[in-house]
Amino acid sequence: MISTLLSQHPHGPDGDPTPRLAYGADYNPEQWPREVWQDDIRLMQEAGVNIVSVGIFSWARIQPAEDEWDFAWLDDVMDLLHAGGIGVDLATATASPPPWLTTAHPEILPVTASGETVWPGARQHWRPTSPVFRAHALRLVRKMAERYAHHPALVAWHVSNELGCHNVYDFSDDAARAFRDWLRVRYSTLDGLNHAWGTAFWSQRYSDWEQILPPRLAASHPNPTQQLDFKRFSSDALKEYLRAERDVLREITPDVPVTTNFMVMGGTKGMNYADWADEIDFVSNDHYVVPDPQDRDELSFSANLVSGISGGRPWFLMEHSTSAVNWQPVNVAKRPGELARDSLLHVAHGADAVCFFQWRQSAAGAEKYHSAMVPHAGSDSDVFRAVTGLGRTLRELAPVAGSTREPARVGIVFDWESWWASEQDSHPTSLLDYRREALDWYSALLALGVRADVVTPRADLDTYQVLIAPVLHVVPAALAKQLTRYTENGGHLVTTYFSGVVDENDHVWLGGYPGALRELLGIRVEEFGPLLDGDTADVRLGDGVPDGAAGRVTSGTLWTDRISVDDPEVEVLARYLTGPFADRPAVTRRTLGRGSATYVSTRLGPDGLSGLLPALLAHAEVGSELPDGARGKVELAVRRDAAGRYLFLVNRTDEPVPVAGLTGEPLTGGAEEDGTLVLSPRGVAVLRQPAT
Template identity: 50%
Template sequence: MATTNWRLNKLPHLYYGGDYNPEQWPEEVWREDVRLMKKAGVNFVSVGIFSWALLQPKADTYDFAWLDRLMDLMAENGIYVDLATATASPPAWMAVEYPDTLPVNEQGQRLQHGSRQQYSPCSATYRRFCAELVRRLAERYKDHPALLMWHVNNEYGCHVPVCYSEETKAAFQAWLKNRYGTLDELNSRWGTNFWSQRYYDWSQIGLPVRTPTYPNPGQQLDYARFMSDALLECYLNERDILKEITPDVPVMTNFMTSFKPLDYFKWAEHLDVVAWDSYPEVEKGIPYEAAFNHDLMRSLKGGQPFLLMEQATSHVNWRAHNPVKRPGQMRLWSYQAVGRGADGIMFFQWRASRAGAEKFHSALVPHGGEETRVFREVTQLGNELKRLDDLIGSRTPAETAILFDWSNWWALELDSKPSRDVKYIQQALNVYRPLFDANIPVDIACPGADLSKYKLVIAPALYMIAPGVADNLERYVAGGGTLVTTFFSGIVDENDRIHLGLYPAPLRKLLGLSIEEFDPMVPGQTNRIVTTDAAGFRGEFECSVWADVIRLEGAQALAVFRDDFFAGQAAVTRHAFGAGHAYYVGTQPEAAFTARLLARIAEEAGVKPVLETPGGVEASERVGADGSRYLFLLNHNRAESVWVKLPDGRHGDLLTGGVREGQLELAPYGVAILRLGAQSCGVE
């Protein structure tokens, strides 16, 4: 298989455009679309994502004539195409003639046609029809000048992340047999002697549907792994055909924000480019979670630039209330993506639909056409991006990593836990947000990854310690690294079985402590932690959610609990291990404490921020292969202009072509992109 560079020379600019659904409009509108695309600076569109019913009106009938005309029109006008395989929504004839393709919910009901994504990932019939359509598409358009990338399916698992059909059950049994080899091994891993759950034949193993009380957690965890793998098989079923016929055309699918059902680290191995869809809530202000996901998507392939495949120009349609993005907010959030590693900015969708479930979702071309605020902002952004060619392929370096693991996520949030308030994404954001506020760049890494390049590694709620992870963390810290981990870490193995002994058994030596018991707090309950002289700062802070009863075994206390039967005992610790240090936070402190602690730890570890800025101003950096440094400054303040002190020297302004030095004023929602040390950037 050929190695593909997704940054093909066909398009030496940042990608800009969106989902284009010309089948929703008469063909006379297509020419108007092209005119507006050129005006807006659009150079790349996704086509055919939901076109299966038009491409294959009957099981034995295909019609590509309209797509031929559309592809030719794009090529004639210099607009490249991300051609979708159209398999995200099967046509009505498939549901009627082949009901085995439809998914089955936990109650045993077959979901029907009339929405989208109505397919069972394990349906052999569905996969067969996908393969036939994809092969015809690839053969037909393999040499078309408009083809730049393949877009497989769409948002896998968005609506149907699980299925409970008989075909799925048989596939799950086969997956388990392949994973464990023997029933004795499966019974041991799942602990089936508990509650008389032991299996004597593979056919006895069902899917984790509704049971009288808690299902077997090992079964639930493996079912989550299985469904992620089953959906990945659907992707590979199409990807392999595309690679066979067009080995040099990049292939991808679009991921979603912090999406629990799919192990994106595993999936990313099979994508040429990572692309994702971002829809932050407008009213929440600074989009911390979007920034976290930009960093995640960049990290999935070792820092390779990613595509922001979808976002809204203004409002969405699926929330209870859908406020618009304020003037400048769409531009600001787009540049946040670029500053954190995006080489393309795309939207859903090009032209706002007249009918259908998403007709109130915003678009590059609103219902009001080009004489609208949104289209003016779209045009401004598209033409600004043409000035940023020097950024293409540059990377976003980071000396800090947050460890994140999908199996840990699935296991941590299964039933029958000490507290339902321990949510993995929230625990990750609790440590991410102070780093973001301090403008400290962050990668997102697997617990088993090579961590040697990082000065600081943070592992929030690392409940699951799979084989090799404890050794990896010990090597990292012993080699001079700094590790921070938090409560309810080091508890179970990869099958959700307890690591026996005092908690956290596999991390006990590294952390220099043990935990005899933990005390989850009920909603509204709090305690206080008081810092010691070793903390480097003095204060008393609120804590909630959890309290570990810690025994020091070489670690020193940085903070102690004030109240309850464990008053005076360690709440936050530091332990020297080899050439490095391991920190442990045995409760959930208020945000002010976490920010001060991480600031101190980062400073000791030698981690530096991109730039110190006023509150609400985000600073990020990209670095080119030649060492060129590009500084992004984004003012998230909605109503306040701010002054930012710049690094010493004269710096080229990529958006204006001018030179900046000393300090720079950013208007509300203002953006500046500077090439550090450049006398100018030559923009006319």
């Protein structure tokens, strides 16, 4: 769908039927005098821009007062963009309510858990459950849709912006009423809720629905299932708001696709995007790199996860940065080559559109030091030259548009409910980082040159020969049965500490850990052994580890388990040398016919996992698709369509890397030296292989 937005869509800006990759940015012309707009169009054409998002923060400009509307300036912008051959992803402008609205209706402002009002002055100062806000917002959406329904520049609708970025958790009275309504649907009766929440503990039993509140500031730890349900409700409340805007747009413009920009990145966890994906016509995402030893791995991981959320279909990179951002403690500029490499890595994992925040760097406001396609220095700058270079590269990659991700043989399961529940309070450790554990496995696979997909439990898990499910904490009975069937049918499951421990109500599966997965794994854990920050437990890899790694000693951190093995089909792959459970198993594997189920009871980190993974992969007959010299230095991602396969080779290093043995028609990047493809430092090459 995305590859045809600019061509075959009936409201597209030109008649070229050729699918192509979309390229552009958020465009905020209201920040600039009109004489700048014409220069913007000229520079967009020079850079190869063919789509922009307009109107994201324009509510106060479009509607200066409750009964006053000003569309003239936006009409001009839409006309100019169309005349320039540039499509518009038009935002509904509802992301930030104007001052007149919050002054007249302060009851739309969010409330924190401690009862403080979140005041205007920034953005997203609205309650997702406020009927007053919704009425005003949907009135604006209807006005926008009616005015631009037939404008030839319109190629897609952009609902709000980064829904939940700053207002996912609201504890107001509106939220309390909506939470109770949500709970009535989920549990039907108070008896059902009292059972699910375990309210026999601490005298919390409810006798009337009106007694139930969000988990506001309390004297001690709030009820854990109440907390988990409030996270579910908060994600659902935003999803319902998304639906409300979408439904108005579909009523008036049924042929114009609708999206909204997710934020699959870093610590953004309040919105269950796997649950939202079916509500929109195509998935969009914003991503920003946060400096960290695994930062480029995290970029790849997030792009991969977006593809998983999208079901392997092409998606839209709505925002990332050309260089530095403005909101980190230290905002580091990108080095030469990183703008293109970061962008193309998203394309490698399924993006059919590459867009930045924003087109022209702001001269005022909170984000004036955030980089843009046209920086403060203007078009005579290294950033703009890199921007135009990327535009040329994306035109060279037009054949990739519309292709889908080729499934890998390894899948990493990423589960929002386990993320939410595993990091709640009153647990064995507060140091557990669900996303970091998943990223560690991904980093280790990258180091071994092994392709992996990051998927949600909604995916077809049987697709994968090896299924890695780190900290799969929440395991309902149905999921336990599904994983058992997967293994019995020849799949190879790998899971970790604190997995299988609770059901969907956050109730512990009794009889010993890892609870719902205990029989499948063939082990029993009576007691957890979390480690203090800075403490380690040495782990020795056993004889079942290939490539000379047997006997290798690595360090576990964060967690250990007191494992007992009674099943004769369970092999001990590693043992603790030190720590509270010295001499006991650290890593086990149970064989079930052609399948297996492995348990890793400590955090080994990317280096430790790189020593263990070869044993797990070899057992499943899975290996790298890269030549020896490129493993660990080059990331391989593959897209495919009826015409063939597209191999993306991404240099993860700051040095040239030769990649021998991979053949195909070069579409972009790389240089041939003595018959071998050589990737430049931080470079990307794309090869096209014929369909087989």
